[in-house]
Structures are given as C-alpha cells and as structure tokens.
Amino acid sequence: MSVIAQEADAEHFRDVFEKIRGEISTFIVGQGDIIEHVLIAVVSGGHVLLEGVPGLGKTALVTTLSQVLDLHFQRIQFTPDLLPADVVGTQILVERGGDKVFEFQPGPVFCQVLLADEINRATPKTQSALLETMQERSVTVANRTHRLEPPFFVLATQNPIEHDGTYPLPEAQLDRFFFKLTVSLPSHADFVEILHRTSGNTPPEVRPVASGEDILRMGRTLREVPIAKEIEDYLVRLVRATHPMDPHAPDEVRHYVRHGASPRAAQAILAASRARALLQNRFHVAAGDILAVAIPAMRHRLILSFEGESAGVLPDDVIRAVLDSGPRPGDDRYSDYQIH
Amino acid sequence: MDALVAFEEAVRRRLWSQAVLGRVLWATVLVGVLILAIATVSLANGRAVPHALYGLGLILWVVALLAILLGTRCRPEVSAAFADAFFRLSDALTSARRFASEEKDGGFYALQRQRTEELVSRLDPESVPVAVSPMLCFATMGAILLVGGTALVPDSEATVHAKRQALAIQAQTEALNAELSETLEAFARETPEPMGLLPSGQWREWLSELRTTDDLKVAMRQYAALERRVSQLSGRLEQRREEQLMNRIGEELLRERGHEQLGDQLKRRKYRDAAARLREMQMRGRKKGMTKLSEKRERFEHWRSAARRMAAAAQENQDRSETSPALEALLEQLNALTETLGGEWQQLSDVDDTDVSAMDEEALRTLLEKMEALDLHMEEMSLRLERMEATRDLQGKLRMLGRQLSQAQRLLAGRVDAPFTSPGAPRPGDGHSEERREAQDAVVDNGQFTELKGLEGIGTSQTQIEDSTEGTGVSQLSATGRERDYAKQLEAFVQRDDVPEQVKSAVREYFTRIHQIPPATEPDGTDE
Structure with missing residues (x-):
C-alpha cells in the first residue's frame, strides 16, 4: 500500500476516533480513560467488560456509543431466569403457504452493539450462549449458523459489590473480553458537571459521527501498524511473566497467581497498542503503549491462587508487579550508561 | 550518510x-x-x-x-x-x-x-x-x-632506626667478611693442609659462603653456622691425649742423658723437630758411612734407653687412664722390638767390628732385618709426630677462625666494639700491668693451649691431697696455679695509683684470710 494511502488511513483513524470521543464526551462527563479504552477495544474488534457500582454511567456510556456510531444497538438485561434462546434466538413454528415450518427467530444478539447489562446475573448456561457470538461473530441454532453483521461488539457490565444471585463469569467467557474496565467514581468537578448536564429539561443531544464502515476501516488500519522485534519480544516476555512457572515471573505472580494471561491477552495488548500508537501520531508500537494497555487487557485473565484470593490481592497489583519487574526494551543493553 | x-x-x-x-x-x-x-x-x-x-x-x-x-x-x-x-x-x-x-x-x-x-x-x-x-x-x-x-608520610622513628641499624649491620658484615676473607684467603694461599687433614678447597668453600647482609639474624646465623662447622672440624682433630703422652715422654726423656734435646722438643711440642731428631736416631742413620757394627750398637743402645723411657711414659699414661691407644700400641711395638733387638745385640756382644765377616751370616741378616724393622717403626713414629704438628697447626688456624667468627657474632650482638684481633695480639680487656715496664704478656689463645674437657667420673682427679698437721696455716701446696695467678693479677692490679689504700689492703687481706681455717668451736653440750 502506498505511503499516501497509509497516511490517509492513519489520518482517518485519528479523526474518527477523536470525533467519536468528542461526541461521547458531550454526554458522558469525565471517564476519559474508560472512553478511550472502550473505543480502542471497539476499533480493534474486541468486547469490553465494564465493571463498576451502579450509577456510574456504564449503561449510559454504551448507549451513547451506539448512538454516536450509528450502529444497530440491542440491550439485554441479564437476569437469573434468562434463557439462552432469549439471547441468541430460537426456532419457532410458523405457517407458510399452508405448511408449518420452523423459522429462526433472531435474538437480541443480532445487532452491532450489544449491551449485556449485569451479565453476571444470568446463569452460566445463558452466559455461555454468548461464547460463540463473541468469538465467531455468528450464532448456530438448529444446525444453522447465522452470521452477525459486522462490526459487532459486546459491551457487558457487571456490579462488583452485589454477589447474591450472581454467577461469576467463567474463565473462557472472560478471556473473550478484550478489556475489562473498572469504572470509578467521577471527580468532584465531573460530579458537578454531571449534575449540570442531567438536571435540565433538555438533555444533551448526541449525533452519530461515525459509521460501521468507519469502524471496520479503522480496524484494518491499526492492524497495519508495524512493531519492531524488540518490542514484540518485550510484549511476549511480559505476558509470559504472568505465569507462575515463568523464570521471569516476579514473586507476586509466583505466590498469588494460579494461571497467567493467555495468548489472547497478548493479541489484545498488541492491537490496543497499535491503536494507541496511531492516536499518538506514531507509526510504530512503543513499549510505552504496551505498558498503558497491559492492565485492562490482562486483569480479567489472571486466575488467582487460593493464597491470592485469601490475601485479597488484586490482579491489577500483580500486573503492576510484572510491569515493574520486567526489563524495558533496551534496558539490558544500555544499562552501562546513565540517563541524566 | x-x-x-x-x-x-x-x-x-x-x-x-x-x-x-x-x-x-x-x-x-x-x-x-x-x-x-x-x-x-x-x-x-x-x-x-x-x-x-x-x-x-x-x-x-x-x-x-x-x-x-x-x-x-x-x-x-x-x-x-x-x-x-x-x-x-x-x-x-x-x-x-x-x-x-x-x-x-x-x-x-x-x-x-x-x-x-x-x-x-x-x-x-x-x-x-x-x-x-x-x-x-x-x-x-x-x-x-x-x-x-x-x-x-615518612618512615617512623623505629623504622628509621631499623634502617640505620640495617645499614650498620650491612657495613659490619661487609667489614667482618672482608677480614674473614683475608684470613681464609691467607689460609688458602698457604700450602694445602698435609696428610689430608682438611678437605681440598675447604677454605675457599667457606670463603664463598660468606654473604653480606643487612639482616642481623641472617648475619648471626651465617657466622654461627660457620663457627659450628669449624668447631666440629676442630673437634674431630682433637689430639689432647696424644700431646699429653708426648709431654710425659718428653719429661721422661729429659731425665735421660743424651735425649734431653728430644725430650725438650717433645715437651715444647715441637713435634716436627722431634720427628727430625727421631729420624737421625734411626739405625741406618742419615749419617753416611756408619758401617761399623760398634757404631750401630752404640746407636742402638742410645735409642734403646730412649725407647725404654718412652715405654715407661706410655705405661704411666695407661696407669693414669689417659690412654691414647694407637700411639701407645706403637710405642709398645717399638719397645718390644727394641728389647728383642737388645737380645740379639747381647748375643753379639763379643763380636768386634773386625770380625764381622766371621759372624754367622744368618744371625747378621736377622739382626739387620730387625734393625730395618726398627727403623720402619721409628719412621712411623716420626710421621705420627709430623702429623701431630700439622694437626696442631691446623687446629690453631681453626681456632683462630672460630674466634674470629665468635668475635663477629659478639660484635653484631653489640657485646664488643671492635672486630677481630690479629693472632697473638692482645684482645680487648687484656690490658697490661702498671708495675711492669713491658706490656703484659696477654694470655692469647692462639691454638697453643688446650681446653680441659672431661666427663664426670672419668679421668684422674684434678685435685691433689696434701697431708698436713691439724691446725691453721697456709697450705704448702699451691691449690691451683690458677688461684695463685689470679691472686697475683689482682694484687698487681690494685697497685695502681687510683686504687684507694683501703682496697689494696682489703685485697691482700682477702687472699691471706681465705686460707685461714677458723678455729673449731666447741659444742656447747646443751644439745641432748
């Protein structure tokens, strides 16, 4: 591909990204990191698990995103009595031309932006119904596979404090999520701004600024961003260091982690790093990009050991230990020299 | 680029x-x-x-x-x-x-x-x-x-002192080695020691072992080691008993008329001269033309008296348990041969020089053979005497060297201030008597003196017992020459002007009173 075309793609990526971010920000106050990470996951073709206490704007963020992207949006409120068929759809008997035939009735997953609200309230069986959808972007019912229209991404939310009547997501399900983002309490200024924006008679209006095609193009663009072998090695070394048996694993990992991050984590980090590089007007992935996205990409992929669970260790702390312990690219080579 | x-x-x-x-x-x-x-x-x-x-x-x-x-x-x-x-x-x-x-x-x-x-x-x-x-x-x-x-940072005072001392020791060892070298060179230059008394090149070997050093211990060790070797060699050459025997023989011969010269030579340890004299006494003689039987007889008789004296001296020596077995055996053989020969001469007592031809040829040949054997024994005796002289010479040299080495150690140890004295010269502290015009003859051990060494219980007693009447008085027999000499020396010493009169009289009193026996005290009789 020509340099000019690539440059145009990169320009398009940044423009669209900033437009989307700007438009979302007209409704969502603060949460800049969350918005950026959600958008990075979206353009990278990944799904996002948003975790936070009720009332922090998780659902609002997702609905706003769907409006901004002008994509087909569906919402599923997960409850314990929700059945898989309620999610993916089912065969119903219909009369057609005098014959009674089974016809597939698509479920709410047949959309482009799926909000799986309070996903941990559904039974594991229902949660698992989303597995194929999230990974293959298709639904198989009665031996027939139905493709979902791209782009498709799931934005799930879960409440970390209410554990009664919830079913923790299985590891396989969690691994499908590109990022797990923790939505925190807004700052004082953001709080005030939220009050201002939502207490009037006219809520802020959100316009669609990007299409599905834009998202797909952005995805294609970011996958072209090159990464040097040194940085790639660093990424792999970092992900491997989350496994307790790895020789480079820090003590925190050895003590508190049962299973480390999967290769999907490395894929997610690489894709997110590429997106971040483009956003910073770079055409290569830097070690800093990896460090910036490592925590949201790996925190839900670490399975803590009993010691970790009982000690109340957070995956974020373990990942930070990994990031701090591992040598940065080049560190081992210019350690003789001092940077003043 | x-x-x-x-x-x-x-x-x-x-x-x-x-x-x-x-x-x-x-x-x-x-x-x-x-x-x-x-x-x-x-x-x-x-x-x-x-x-x-x-x-x-x-x-x-x-x-x-x-x-x-x-x-x-x-x-x-x-x-x-x-x-x-x-x-x-x-x-x-x-x-x-x-x-x-x-x-x-x-x-x-x-x-x-x-x-x-x-x-x-x-x-x-x-x-x-x-x-x-x-x-x-x-x-x-x-x-x-x-x-x-x-x-x-300079040297500490102790180090400066040590360095100075090291330099001094180096200079001292250099000077000592020079003097020792001079002595050893002089010994080495002389004719090699006869009769294999000293291994060939021994002097130069010792000379080559002398090292100049600034280490006091090394220097001391060096001289001590050499002194020990010299002393060991000197010990192996010890011939005190032989000299004692010769002294007795000399005394015996001095009493024999015609052998005073030989006796005097032996007494004065002039063994080489004595050997020459002994050779002259041999039957075949050095004097040419001694062919007459009467001359031979006369000569034999002359020798016979000497041989008897010698045998007597050897016997006396044995009696005193101061034996020198090899020499005594030689003297016995010599005496026995002389006595045998005496018997032979006895049988020929009536033979005159004029009728030698009439003598039994066999008897004459036997006589001459025995005289020849006697000459051989006398020659052996002469050689023995020459060897004793040579040994005495060598011992003198070794003693001198040993004394130099000892003096070197004493000098290094700071016990004396001067290095060596030449052989025969007065040693530090010898001094001389103020009363005498000429310098006192210092008792210099230049190899002419022997040292009395003995084992406990062996040998004759050095004390003499004198019969005397009971009571006080000075012994008529001098206790020892040493004591007398000491008394004379000390009395002469205190005659100096700077010695107070009281001290002079005290010294005289002392030597007088040490021989006085205090009167025996009567037991008080109170003891039961």
Whole structure:
C-alpha cells in the first residue's frame, strides 16, 4: 500500500476516533480513560467488560456509543431466569403457504452493539450462549449458523459489590473480553458537571459521527501498524511473566497467581497498542503503549491462587508487579550508561 | 550518510566517551584503593610507602586504561535504545533500525522512518552528556588525594632506626667478611693442609659462603653456622691425649742423658723437630758411612734407653687412664722390638767390628732385618709426630677462625666494639700491668693451649691431697696455679695509683684470710 494511502488511513483513524470521543464526551462527563479504552477495544474488534457500582454511567456510556456510531444497538438485561434462546434466538413454528415450518427467530444478539447489562446475573448456561457470538461473530441454532453483521461488539457490565444471585463469569467467557474496565467514581468537578448536564429539561443531544464502515476501516488500519522485534519480544516476555512457572515471573505472580494471561491477552495488548500508537501520531508500537494497555487487557485473565484470593490481592497489583519487574526494551543493553 | 545512522553514530560516540570516562574513573579508584591498601599496611608497619609502589600503580593504571580504550564497545543498537530513552522517542529509533535491518519499506514502515527522521533532525546528539556520577568523581578524587597523601608520610622513628641499624649491620658484615676473607684467603694461599687433614678447597668453600647482609639474624646465623662447622672440624682433630703422652715422654726423656734435646722438643711440642731428631736416631742413620757394627750398637743402645723411657711414659699414661691407644700400641711395638733387638745385640756382644765377616751370616741378616724393622717403626713414629704438628697447626688456624667468627657474632650482638684481633695480639680487656715496664704478656689463645674437657667420673682427679698437721696455716701446696695467678693479677692490679689504700689492703687481706681455717668451736653440750 502506498505511503499516501497509509497516511490517509492513519489520518482517518485519528479523526474518527477523536470525533467519536468528542461526541461521547458531550454526554458522558469525565471517564476519559474508560472512553478511550472502550473505543480502542471497539476499533480493534474486541468486547469490553465494564465493571463498576451502579450509577456510574456504564449503561449510559454504551448507549451513547451506539448512538454516536450509528450502529444497530440491542440491550439485554441479564437476569437469573434468562434463557439462552432469549439471547441468541430460537426456532419457532410458523405457517407458510399452508405448511408449518420452523423459522429462526433472531435474538437480541443480532445487532452491532450489544449491551449485556449485569451479565453476571444470568446463569452460566445463558452466559455461555454468548461464547460463540463473541468469538465467531455468528450464532448456530438448529444446525444453522447465522452470521452477525459486522462490526459487532459486546459491551457487558457487571456490579462488583452485589454477589447474591450472581454467577461469576467463567474463565473462557472472560478471556473473550478484550478489556475489562473498572469504572470509578467521577471527580468532584465531573460530579458537578454531571449534575449540570442531567438536571435540565433538555438533555444533551448526541449525533452519530461515525459509521460501521468507519469502524471496520479503522480496524484494518491499526492492524497495519508495524512493531519492531524488540518490542514484540518485550510484549511476549511480559505476558509470559504472568505465569507462575515463568523464570521471569516476579514473586507476586509466583505466590498469588494460579494461571497467567493467555495468548489472547497478548493479541489484545498488541492491537490496543497499535491503536494507541496511531492516536499518538506514531507509526510504530512503543513499549510505552504496551505498558498503558497491559492492565485492562490482562486483569480479567489472571486466575488467582487460593493464597491470592485469601490475601485479597488484586490482579491489577500483580500486573503492576510484572510491569515493574520486567526489563524495558533496551534496558539490558544500555544499562552501562546513565540517563541524566 | 543516512540521517538516522549519523544521529545514532553521534550518540554512540558520546556513549562510548561516557563509558570510557566512567570505567577510567573506576579503574583509577580501584588502583588507588589497591595502592592505599598496600600503603596502609606499609605505614602501619612504620615504613614509608616505597616509591616503586606508585610507579607500579601508574603502570597498572595505564594498562587498565589501554584495556578500557580497546575493550569498550558501544553497539549501534545500544545507542539507538539509549537515544530512544534519552530523547523520549518512544522506541522510534529502535523500531526504525529494526525495520531497516529487516529491509521493510513502504506503507507505515516508510512513514515511521520519515517521522523518526523528522524527530531526530530537531535533536542535538551533543546534548547527550559525557558525565559520570558525582559520587564516582568524589571517590576518584579522594583516592588520588589519599594515595598522594601516603607519599608524604615518612618512615617512623623505629623504622628509621631499623634502617640505620640495617645499614650498620650491612657495613659490619661487609667489614667482618672482608677480614674473614683475608684470613681464609691467607689460609688458602698457604700450602694445602698435609696428610689430608682438611678437605681440598675447604677454605675457599667457606670463603664463598660468606654473604653480606643487612639482616642481623641472617648475619648471626651465617657466622654461627660457620663457627659450628669449624668447631666440629676442630673437634674431630682433637689430639689432647696424644700431646699429653708426648709431654710425659718428653719429661721422661729429659731425665735421660743424651735425649734431653728430644725430650725438650717433645715437651715444647715441637713435634716436627722431634720427628727430625727421631729420624737421625734411626739405625741406618742419615749419617753416611756408619758401617761399623760398634757404631750401630752404640746407636742402638742410645735409642734403646730412649725407647725404654718412652715405654715407661706410655705405661704411666695407661696407669693414669689417659690412654691414647694407637700411639701407645706403637710405642709398645717399638719397645718390644727394641728389647728383642737388645737380645740379639747381647748375643753379639763379643763380636768386634773386625770380625764381622766371621759372624754367622744368618744371625747378621736377622739382626739387620730387625734393625730395618726398627727403623720402619721409628719412621712411623716420626710421621705420627709430623702429623701431630700439622694437626696442631691446623687446629690453631681453626681456632683462630672460630674466634674470629665468635668475635663477629659478639660484635653484631653489640657485646664488643671492635672486630677481630690479629693472632697473638692482645684482645680487648687484656690490658697490661702498671708495675711492669713491658706490656703484659696477654694470655692469647692462639691454638697453643688446650681446653680441659672431661666427663664426670672419668679421668684422674684434678685435685691433689696434701697431708698436713691439724691446725691453721697456709697450705704448702699451691691449690691451683690458677688461684695463685689470679691472686697475683689482682694484687698487681690494685697497685695502681687510683686504687684507694683501703682496697689494696682489703685485697691482700682477702687472699691471706681465705686460707685461714677458723678455729673449731666447741659444742656447747646443751644439745641432748
């Protein structure tokens, strides 16, 4: 591909990204990191698990995103009595031309932006119904596979404090999520701004600024961003260091982690790093990009050991230990020299 | 040149300089610490640091510098990684370098390179500081100052004293060795010791062992070792008993008319002269023309009286348990042969010189053969005497050498102030009597005296018992010559003007009273 075309793609990526971010920000106050990470996951073709206490704007963020992207949006409120068929759809008997035939009735997953609200309230069986959808972007019912229209991404939310009547997501399900983002309490200024924006008679209006095609193009663009072998090695070394048996694993990992991050984590980090590089007007992935996205990409992929669970260790702390312990690219080579 | 490569090269040069500077400072510190450690040990021992140490340290430092200059490398990928970190290029240079090495071009690769070139064009590689840690600089300065400071510390007083002493000892050993060498050279120049008394080249061997040293212990050990060897050799040559026997023989012969000269020679230990005299006494004689039987008889008779005296002396010697078995055996043989020959002569007593031809030829031949055998024994005796003379000479030399070596040790030990005395000269402290015009004949042990050595319970008693009447009085028999000599010497000494009269009288009183026996006290009779 020509340099000019690539440059145009990169320009398009940044423009669209900033437009989307700007438009979302007209409704969502603060949460800049969350918005950026959600958008990075979206353009990278990944799904996002948003975790936070009720009332922090998780659902609002997702609905706003769907409006901004002008994509087909569906919402599923997960409850314990929700059945898989309620999610993916089912065969119903219909009369057609005098014959009674089974016809597939698509479920709410047949959309482009799926909000799986309070996903941990559904039974594991229902949660698992989303597995194929999230990974293959298709639904198989009665031996027939139905493709979902791209782009498709799931934005799930879960409440970390209410554990009664919830079913923790299985590891396989969690691994499908590109990022797990923790939505925190807004700052004082953001709080005030939220009050201002939502207490009037006219809520802020959100316009669609990007299409599905834009998202797909952005995805294609970011996958072209090159990464040097040194940085790639660093990424792999970092992900491997989350496994307790790895020789480079820090003590925190050895003590508190049962299973480390999967290769999907490395894929997610690489894709997110590429997106971040483009956003910073770079055409290569830097070690800093990896460090910036490592925590949201790996925190839900670490399975803590009993010691970790009982000690109340957070995956974020373990990942930070990994990031701090591992040598940065080049560190081992210019350690003789001092940077003043 | 490619802008990125040029930029990397410039950064690499700066890094190389920084690395070299740092390592040179480290090397300086390490060499300094090494020198300091050695210097501290030296100073702790009171010695100033030898200047050679600084030279050695400098050489070591230069070698380290060369090794650093030749061994320090800075690879381009290292400089790229450093520049990324230093200029906050977010791995742009490293990535560009990698993409270039993998020959990836076009698309984002070209954009990345172009963007990186734009970035580095705004950067100055000279802004990479060639600097080292301040702590390292302080450590280097400190090491240099401390090392320099150690050079200013002088020797301690004790060390200065020790060095002075070492120099003195060196000078002393040099002087002592020179004198010993002179003695040994003089001995070596003389005719080699006869009769294999001393191994050939022994003097020169000892001469070659003399070493000049500044170590007192080494010097003392050297002289002591040599003295011990000299003493051992001298001990092996001991012939006191033989000389004692010869002395007795001399005394016996002095009583025999016609043998006074031989007796005197033996008594005065002139063994070589005695040997010559003995040869003259041989039957065949040195005098030509002694063919008459009467002359031979007369000569034999002359010898016979001497032989009897000798045998008597040997017997007396045996009686006193002061035996010298080899010599006594020789004397016995000589006496027995003489007595046998005496019998032969007895049978020929009526034969005159004129009728020798009428003699029984067999008897005459036997007589002559026995006389020949007697001559051989006398010759052996002469040789024995010559050997004794030679041994005595050698012992004198060894004693002189031993005394010199002993004196050398005493000098080094500070017990005397002067080195050796020549053979026969007065030794320090000998002095002379004020009462006598000529200098006192100092008792110089130049090999002419023998030392009494004995084992407990063996040998004759040195004391003599004198019968005397009961009561006080000075013994008529001198207790020992030594005591008398001592009394004379001390009484002569106190006659000096500076000795008070009371002391003079006290000394006289002392020597008078030590022989007075206090009157026996009567038992008081109260004891039960």
